[in-house]
Amino acid sequence: MCYLFLIANIPFSDFFSLSSVPQFTNSPTLIVMVGLPARGKTYISKKLTRYLNWIGVPTKVFNLGQYRREAVQAYKTFEFFLPDNEEAMKIRKACAITALKDIHHYFTQEQGQVAVFDATNTTRDRRADILCFAKESGYKVFFVESICDDPDIIEANIMEVKLSSPDYQDCDKEEALVDFLKRIECYKMSYVPLDDEMDRNLSYIKIFNVGFRYLVNRVQDHIQSRIVYYLMNIHVTPRSIYLCRHGESELNLLGRIGGDSGLSPRGNKFACTLAGFIQSQCIRNLKVWTSHMKRTIQTAEALGVAYEQWKALNEIDAGVCEELTYEEIQEHYPEEFALRDQDKYRYRYPKGESYEDLVHRLEPVIMELERQENVLVVCHQAVMRCLLAYFLDKSAEELPYLKCPLHTVLKLTPVAYGCKVESVFLNVEAVNTHRDRPVNVDVSRDPQDALLTVPEHI
Amino acid sequence: MASSPRELTQNPLKKIWVPCKNGLPDRHISQRRVCMTNCPTLIVTVGLPARGKTYISKKLTRYLNWIGVPTKEFNVGQYRRKCVKTYKSFEFFRPDNEEGLKIRRQCALAALGDVQRYLRDEGGQVAVFDATNTTRERRGTIMSFAQQNGYKVFFVESVCEDPDVIAENIVQVKLSSPDYIHCDTDKAVEDFMKRIKCYENSYEPLDEILDGGLSFIKIMDVGRRYLVNRVQDHIQSRIVYYLMNIHITPRSIYLCRHGESDLNVKGRIGGDSGLSVRGKEFAECLGKFIRDQSINELKVWTSQMKRTIQTAEALSVPYEQWKALNEIDAGVCEEMTYEEIQENYPLEFALRDQDKYRYRYPKGESYEDLVQRLEPVIMELERQENVLVICHQAVMRCLLAYFLDKPAEELPYLKCPLHTVLKLTPVAYGCKIEYISLNVEAVDTHRAKPENVDISRLAEEALLTVPAHQ
Numbered sequence: 001m002c003y004l005f006l007i008a009n010i011p012f013s014d015f016f017s018l019s020s021v022p023q024f025t026n027s028p029t030l031i032v033m034v035g036l037p038a039r040g041k042t043y044i045s046k047k048l049t050r051y052l053n054w055i056g057v058p059t060k061v062f063n064l065g066q067y068r069r070e071a072v073q074a075y076k077t078f079e080f081f082l083p084d085n086e087e088a089m090k091i092r093k094a095c096a097i098t099a100l101k102d103i104h105h106y107f108t109q110e111q112g113q114v115a116v117f118d119a120t121n122t123t124r125d126r127r128a129d130i131l132c133f134a135k136e137s138g139y140k141v142f143f144v145e146s147i148c149d150d151p152d153i154i155e156a157n158i159m160e161v162k163l164s165s166p167d168y169q170d171c172d173k174e175e176a177l178v179d180f181l182k183r184i185e186c187y188k189m190s191y192v193p194l195d196d197e198m199d200r201n202l203s204y205i206k207i208f209n210v211g212f213r214y215l216v217n218r219v220q221d222h223i224q225s226r227i228v229y230y231l232m233n234i235h236v237t238p239r240s241i242y243l244c245r246h247g248e249s250e251l252n253l254l255g256r257i258g259g260d261s262g263l264s265p266r267g268n269k270f271a272c273t274l275a276g277f278i279q280s281q282c283i284r285n286l287k288v289w290t291s292h293m294k295r296t297i298q299t300a301e302a303l304g305v306a307y308e309q310w311k312a313l314n315e316i317d318a319g320v321c322e323e324l325t326y327e328e329i330q331e332h333y334p335e336e337f338a339l340r341d342q343d344k345y346r347y348r349y350p351k352g353e354s355y356e357d358l359v360h361r362l363e364p365v366i367m368e369l370e371r372q373e374n375v376l377v378v379c380h381q382a383v384m385r386c387l388l389a390y391f392l393d394k395s396a397e398e399l400p401y402l403k404c405p406l407h408t409v410l411k412l413t414p415v416a417y418g419c420k421v422e423s424v425f426l427n428v429e430a431v432n433t434h435r436d437r438p439v440n441v442d443v444s445r446d447p448q449d450a451l452l453t454v455p456e457h458i
Numbered sequence: 459m460a461s462s463p464r465e466l467t468q469n470p471l472k473k474i475w476v477p478c479k480n481g482l483p484d485r486h487i488s489q490r491r492v493c494m495t496n497c498p499t500l501i502v503t504v505g506l507p508a509r510g511k512t513y514i515s516k517k518l519t520r521y522l523n524w525i526g527v528p529t530k531e532f533n534v535g536q537y538r539r540k541c542v543k544t545y546k547s548f549e550f551f552r553p554d555n556e557e558g559l560k561i562r563r564q565c566a567l568a569a570l571g572d573v574q575r576y577l578r579d580e581g582g583q584v585a586v587f588d589a590t591n592t593t594r595e596r597r598g599t600i601m602s603f604a605q606q607n608g609y610k611v612f613f614v615e616s617v618c619e620d621p622d623v624i625a626e627n628i629v630q631v632k633l634s635s636p637d638y639i640h641c642d643t644d645k646a647v648e649d650f651m652k653r654i655k656c657y658e659n660s661y662e663p664l665d666e667i668l669d670g671g672l673s674f675i676k677i678m679d680v681g682r683r684y685l686v687n688r689v690q691d692h693i694q695s696r697i698v699y700y701l702m703n704i705h706i707t708p709r710s711i712y713l714c715r716h717g718e719s720d721l722n723v724k725g726r727i728g729g730d731s732g733l734s735v736r737g738k739e740f741a742e743c744l745g746k747f748i749r750d751q752s753i754n755e756l757k758v759w760t761s762q763m764k765r766t767i768q769t770a771e772a773l774s775v776p777y778e779q780w781k782a783l784n785e786i787d788a789g790v791c792e793e794m795t796y797e798e799i800q801e802n803y804p805l806e807f808a809l810r811d812q813d814k815y816r817y818r819y820p821k822g823e824s825y826e827d828l829v830q831r832l833e834p835v836i837m838e839l840e841r842q843e844n845v846l847v848i849c850h851q852a853v854m855r856c857l858l859a860y861f862l863d864k865p866a867e868e869l870p871y872l873k874c875p876l877h878t879v880l881k882l883t884p885v886a887y888g889c890k891i892e893y894i895s896l897n898v899e900a901v902d903t904h905r906a907k908p909e910n911v912d913i914s915r916l917a918e919e920a921l922l923t924v925p926a927h928q
């Protein structure tokens with residue numbers, strides 16, 4: 001029995017149902033990063049934005065450094081950041097104003113709900129300006145401050161993301177490191193961290209040394225509570241996440257969706273090959289997770305290691321279409337079939353689920369994946385698409401069409417601001433279960449048009 | 459190349475696939491449990507008297523048990539009361555009262571002994587050690603104890619200097635304590651304030667630097683601020699999240715089911731039917747009831763099923779639909795009467811009666827699954843203030859069990875009749891409950907556990923407790 005419960009996991013779409021008014025927040029939220037350079041602000045901004053978008057909250061990052069790079073075509077040296085460089089100060093302030101304008105536009109014209117203002121914001125003045133701006137428009141403000149005094153971490157940061165920045169592309173590594181450290185010094189003098197007393201009325205989280213300690217002040221609402229929970233669960237320890245589907249199943253062979261069948265002979269062979277592959281990878285402390293469905297469990301059984309079953313990893317429930325072929329769905333439910341092609345992400349099978357529902361139920365899996373280190377997740381096509389979309393920041397439109405073929409392991413390794421993906425096909429043949437979106441998605445289409453992209457099966 | 463995979467068999471009650479040998483389940487259990495830790499966890503409260511430690515202990519214990527983590531609280535004050543039959547005055551707590559100190563230390567050790575028994579012999583996973591634990595020395599003793607036994611320790615400190623909050627605490631829970639049962643209010647308050655003073659001088663709050671290696675959460679000013687240090691694992695992360703979402707602002711939670719539905723009338727379970735005529739009448743009455751209650755900023759939540767939405771519509775206020783509030787999925791038994799279930803699935807019907815909490819309908823859900831899916835609803839209910847939840851029988855039982863601390867055995871049999879609103883108001887350490895029947899007739903949908911739950915029982919025995927229907 002999978003006991004990992006959903007954690008306040010409310011899809012924001014639930015709040016936007018047709019017959020009710022969204023109630024949890026009418027105001028957009030402005031997340032304001034605070035911290036010296038190389039403290040992980042951009043890393044946190046991007047990761048948080050990816051997470052919020054995945055759970056259905058339209059979010060966007062506004063990175064001040066990028067605005068500055070657009071304004072000042074070529075970066076010369078750290079001297080740009082000297083506190084007495086009046087020319088530069090003017091430019092930097094203008095950039096901040098432009099960014100805030102863009103944020104305003106994002107909220108008012110682009111249906112954005114959360115904006116992440118990724119900049120140092122190290123002075124009280126700058127933060128006061130932002131608070132003013134937010135107050136005028138009725139935006140809620142939540143600060144995320146990253147404090148780090150461990151020189152090893154800072155240097156690792158610089159190596160990982162700064163040296164490859166556009167600022168240093170023509171520089172040699174040693175020079176770049178020296179220049180960047182001087183850049184940090186420029187900020188240090190005027191850095192005023194969020195203060196227990198003076199900033200006691202602000203809403204914020206202070207993250208110390210990449211997560212050893214957190215100080216959380218005045219969480220105002222649900223979204224801030226979720227953000228805090230997420231930030232408290234992520235870590236930067238190197239690790240890899242392996243995603244794969246169960247081995248080919250009996251129903252896969254017959255071109256039938258859903259159900260709870262066992263593995264085909266080729267599926268069994270894959271399971272054994274997977275065991276060999278996993279062993280060869282020599283993964284430290286690997287956790288193995290499966291769903292509650294027979295085919296993933298049979299696959300895990302072949303690995304000869306302990307595994308955990310999660311009900312949340314079960315394949316999408318196709319409701320009345322469970323165990324049908326696409327041909328049968330077209331025959332019995334042609335309208336449903338067309339509606340699904342029109343909006344595969346939001347479409348819910350009668351008495352079943354949608355991809356949107358799946359994301360909702362997978363959120364605790366993602367949260368626990370963030371907490372864990374090396375994990376192998378043996379799951380299903382739709383489930384794997386959802387998880388992959390989270391790691392690779394794919395939109396809702398792309399998600400249901402991500403390619404997750406049988407007998408292929410995806411190895412995801414966090415690197416810099418994103419994720420490296422290695423795809424390993426384990427050389428055991430299997431049917432193709434990927435159905436592309438057909439050209440004609442009209443309810444009035446002919447059956448052949450609907451069935452054009454159905455992969456072959458028995 | 460590994461040997462061929464083990465055969466799998468599906469557990470008939472929970473419908474979980476487990477490896478088997480000769481058709482019988484093998485001992486290897488691969489089901490995920492929340493704690494996923496071989497070590498039990500010892501939660502240690504820290505704080506001056508009247509800082510909400512017992513409130514937090516009891517609430518946290520209730521939550522953890524509800525989500526399936528066996529948890530128990532050990533309140534040292536109770537041990538002291540057992541030891542020293544009658545409480546005389548604050549002088550017992552004076553730091554120079556050697557006799558008092560000896561007794562208090564003994565009580566703490568007795569409590570720790572019980573903690574050990576609970577975690578080792580009684581299947582406990584989390585123990586909450588509820589005491590002031592205000593000195594580093596006392597905390598050191600506890601940590602040694604934990605280390606010897608292989609427990610993880612997590613401190614929960616409550617710091618509060620707001621005199622109004624402290625006064626309110628004292629009024630709400632201290633005056634009615636056995637210690638002050640024969641005291642008049644003013645005398646009790648005076649004595650208790652002096653009691654607090656006894657602790658103040660030796661109080662060493664958890665310190666970022668000195669205690670930097672410990673795992674803890676410091677709750678400041680009833681939740682305005684939190685300091686969280688070194689969360690070690692999943693369960694601690696969940697505990698932190700829960701503690702950060704609860705509040706003590708007075709409010710009420712209203713629970714009710716949708717109005718009587720067409721399928722209710724026919725004695726059929728599940729489905730997605732609309733309201734019957736009486737159901738619609740109930741919805742109107744509910745609207746009037748809610749208006750009469752004049753509730754401040756009431757939020758209304760429904761499931762995504764027609765019958766709860768129709769009910770909410772009659773209230774003419776905005777409402778939010780939650781898929782998580784949908785009724786339990788009865789799988790292959792959806793829309794059947796109990797008679798039909800007995801006829802088509804007599805084995806399933808019996809298994810359900812044997813363990814109604816864990817039983818999962820084929821291709822459906824169990825109450826246990828329901829609790830899992832309702833956890834975010836509970837979390838959001840904790841964050842909110844006044845809320846009306848219009849839901850379903852099984853769902854309402856799960857929510858009610860959380861608020862009233864009912865165990866898994868009782869949960870599936872809690873009485874949640876149609877057309878009745880339950881008003882829950884947190885008070886002291888628990889919940890006051892008011893049943894309000896809105897005086898609109900409806901069928902009874904409550905099926906009590908029959909006497910004979912054997913799979914070999916006769917049909918009539920199985921159907922003995924089925925309520926009347928069309």
